[in-house]
Amino acid sequence: MVEKADQIFVLLQHWLVSFLPAAWQHAAAVLLGVVAIIAVYPTLFALAVLMERKGLGRMQNRYGPNRVGPYGILQPVADGIKSLTKEDIVPFRADGLVHFVAPLVLVVAVFMGFAVLPMGRNMVLVDMDASLLFFFAMGASTELSVFMAGWSSRNKYSLLGAMRAVAQMISYEVPLLLSSVVIVMMTGSLSLERMVEAQNHYTGIFPHWFVFTPWGLAGFAMFVIASMAETNRSPFDLPEGESELVAGYFTEYSGFKFALFFLGEYVGMFGIAGLGATLFLGGWSAPFSFLTWVPSWIWFFAKVEIWICFFIWVRGTLPRLRQDQLMNFAWKFVLPMTLVNLVDAAVWRFMGEGWLRWVVCSAIVLAAYVLMGRVGMRREHLGPRSYRYAE
Amino acid sequence: MLMQEEVAAAFHPGNACIVSFAARVLWLIPALPMMAAGVIALLKQPQRRLSAGLAIGSLSISLVLAVMAFAHVVAGWANHVAVRETVDFTWMQVGAAHVDLGWVLDPLSAIMMVMVCFVGLLIFIYSVGYMAHDENFTRFFCFLALFAGAMLGVVISNSILLLFMNWEIVGLTSYLLIGFWYHKPSAAAAAKKAFLTTRIGDVFFLLGVVWLFAQTGTLLFYNGGGGSMEPLALGGMLATHSALGLTAAGAIALLIFAGAVGKSGQLPLHVWLPDAMEGPTPVSALIHAATMVAAGVYLVARVYPLMAAGIQPGGSTTALMVVTWVGALTAVFAALIAIAQDDIKRILAYSTVSQLGYMMAGLGLGGVAVGMFHLITHAFFKALLFMGAGSVIHGSHDEQDVRKMGGLKDKMPWTFYTYMAGMLALCGFIPFAGFWSKDGILDAGKGWEVSRWPFYLLVFGALLTAFYMTRQISYVFFGHTRSEKHAHESPAVMTVPLAILGFFATVLGLIGTPVWPWFQSFLGSSPAHFEFSALGESGMLMVSSTLVVLVGLGLGWWFYGNKSPKAEEPDALERVMPPVWVVLRNKMYVDELYGVTVIAFYWWWAQVADWLDRRVWGGAVAGVAWAFRGMAQLNRLFDVHWVDGGFDKGCEELAGGGGLLARVQSGRVQTYLRLLALAVVVLAAILIWSSRG
Amino acid sequence: MSFAFWAVTALTVAGGLAAVTLKNLVHCALAVSVAFAGLAMLFLQLDAQFAGFAQILVYIGAVAILVVFAILLTRNADTPKEGGVFSRTWLAGLVVAAAVFAVLGWAVLAGAKGLPNEAAAPAVTVQQIGQALMGRYVLPLEIVALLLTSALIGAVIVAMHEAVNEKGGAK
């Protein structure tokens, strides 16, 4: 029974496919998976938006949306209808083709990433042995779409926003990659499936999640920070800092294209959250050995949701950084920390079993953190600053 | 006996299971001083105590380790086991060839490292006093420690590559130390001279290394039968012949010997050594007594199997003959020059050169044991002499000219008596250390079938040695003082090492007497036992050499004793035979010779190169450019003409032509890229065409 | 020669052509990234997963972005003014390029007889690649690492404003 509940979607897929002639079955199975992904995540997106608006409302001591439907839970629907029916305005001087393609590229790239995320036991669309690399490749190609959007709409706010976004994404992609390389070192594989399996063991009731090791914890922290920046979430949301640039690179977008960008952002968030959960929080594995009867996919989505809530919480809490602070933070703190973390993982790997490696590795991480924190604080000099753009 | 063979076989390296602890931690001996140097390099200038402490401490630990290893070897020797333990590892693997490094513990390296550590340590302690007033104290100790480490590395290395690396570090540090007072132009020049001169030798050495590697395919000396110093490889090298009728073994040996010549200042590369006196005196002691110059001799001893490859009983090999002759000639040559020097340290420097000549000759004549024995004893008494000289200089306020000293006998008694011990040892006066070792060399020379001349030369050298040393001490210590500055005895930190060394300079020879040749048999790893009959055999020679020394001393005393002439008035020898004096005084004009030959040639060659660059190539370039410009001009002229004539077509043609010609050197990237691509096209086309037939 | 192959080839070549012919530099950059993507797909068709993803990650994720930045920083974003986009010697260049293609094609066709017709897809996992990188090719790997580091530093230094010392040198 438990088995059934766990594998319910897989069984459903098999059952549906079994109606078709054998030749088509494979293609059909893949198609079903794609359809499922494309169906599920936008729904999640709607929920997440609602949650964010209400949550922020609570944090700012006001009701969020509360008119449409009971407690305003139908707000997303209303938003969707609005964005679909709105007029699609394209600036006169805009670069038509690029302006049109940009959101599509973004959404496609973002959705591609889900092809390799294991959302439950046996619930991965394509199990290739370079899936992590694939995910990052897809993530990298979103940057281009952002730039396309910003540049094509011939608007200086859009352009600045795009440049900021791209610069920020590139700078934070490095730590993002490096902090996940630790996991690759440990599991000796680039396949997310392997990584989940590697974490799906228990000592007593506690799981072997990587986040519960010194290097894992440090890597996790770096990953969270980098993922916030990667998805342009506050406090790293300068690209659409409404106080400076109206709405960043999609200022000139409206109607459905705008909705697509919005969707792309959130789905990208889910993607990163899912990846993070898979890398550090054991993917679909249960947090306690006595909870393994709960279907694996529930755990996966639960973790993603928690992650999203954390993002919302942070957004409600922290102020926005300044561009140079952002860059300094990326290059002078996060990157070195990830590098130290690599060394730490290597030490862990070669010290072998025993309590000693816990002490040593934690010591390394702590020392690095403290030292670099001090250095960063010392380097921190506030005062007039002259921004320079290329002339 | 058979049992002994078996034990020896079992003890043989390669089956590394029984490499003793002593051999395994051998690498620490050079590593510690090097690390100390690294740390000291990071210290600040005022942290003098710490730096000195680090250097001395590290070296003393090395000394302990070295003594431990030595004890291990002695123990092995005591129960008839030829200890030779190697620890090797592969440094890098390039295809099939792998570059191995490693270290070896055998009697040779053991006794050498003990000597280096011991003398080096004394010199370190001594220089605490000597350099007390120098503000670059820390830097000095950094260099010293690095030097000692590199030297120990040379001693223990079992791979000729590792040896060469340390060899080069030694060269570098000697450069740094000689030029320590770089603000003195003379010091800077001397440092440069030392560096370049030794380089000349090292180039040949490197060639030798490469050739050896090519021949034997291994860089290790001893590797359980697979090493380059072991019969298998030697046989291979003997089989292959190279130019001038030499076997490969002989040629390689000569190349490596060239390196030794450079380092230990043999003819004709000795010129740097006396100039190296510009460095601080401890440096002179370190470089000239214990370590750097000994490195050359040690190298020859280390590759002795190669040198002596294919030797017949009673005969000799080309390499060994060269070594012998170079050594003997150097011995006499340097001794002659030493007679006519006035700088106390220069005299010692030249005597070092000649003593090194003795060692080389000893190696060539009688093998490792003889040469090494003299090396060891010489290390002690020459270090003693240099430090004594340093103490004299220190005491008489940085006065280095012997003619301005005098009568220091009573002013600094410690220095005087120790110096006397060292001087007698150097002269080879019975029973001081030098006597036994030098006697061994002479003995070997007498027994050399190939030629008697080296023997005679060495005997003459002994005479000269006694002579010039007498001259020096009678100038320095006897007579009445000739300087108004009143001298004073040096502090204990300087005199105590002197005393220790003096003790060794007196008694160390007793470990290698013909009666009880412990040293020789230890190196040869054969049991040693008393035989008074040996005294009878070599007794004749001993008596004669003692007579020679006495004659030398007597002559010296007759010329200089208690005269204490004024610094201005000519030297005693000068009065007797001026022309000889002048020649010797000017060091036989070797420097001048090089000045007019080698250096002049290089100067000329640089001129030529410069001229070529300026005139020929530059001219060519300019010419081409001019030519193209001319053509373009021509085209333009035509252009103007024909346009007036109204032939637009032709004008365009010409413009095109001019453009093409000019474009060849228009600085446009794309033009070059285009030409490149065209070339590729043509080449590819030719290739395909040729390949399809 | 499957359909997929021809489709991807068409995409790639089209991207390349667009990249070298379009007037607007940004369009060229975008087009070239299309070509890169097509090449990545060709790699995938050749069962070179790792190389393909690396291609996307490096070229679309980094090189294309770099190019775009360079274009914007050098004020080339808008369509160039007088003189057209092609250099004065474009004809010669075209001829040379054509000649190169002719020779290469000739070479391929000339050697086409000896080529294997089909080969089984080599089952190469990323693990093997990693082991090869860390084992047999470790020296090249180190050298490439050095190269990249020096290139990073060099690029920064080259692109750095020469008058940094004078208050950030904002003009």
Next chain:
Amino acid sequence: MSPLAGYLLVAALLFAIGLAGALTRRNAILVLIGIELMLNAANLNLIAFWRYGPHPEALTGMMFAIFSIAVAAAEAAVGLGLVIQVHRHAKTTDLDQMNRMKG
């Protein structure tokens, strides 16, 4: 036509296109783009040879391609940095006007 020949031809075509771009465009950045294309064509060749070569398990071609990708990244970074610097000095990226290196 054997698949290998097909890939080789595609590579040749891309190479030629890149070369044409490098040779005919005025703008330095475009030249760089062309060169990148050429490099990619070379990579395609390498991979194709690896795939259809006699010893795919040796990974030689693959490794070569991966390394050349890395090198290409470095090359792009430095090249574009140079272009930017040149633009600062000469206020242009037009190669026809960059002929100061005339001999």
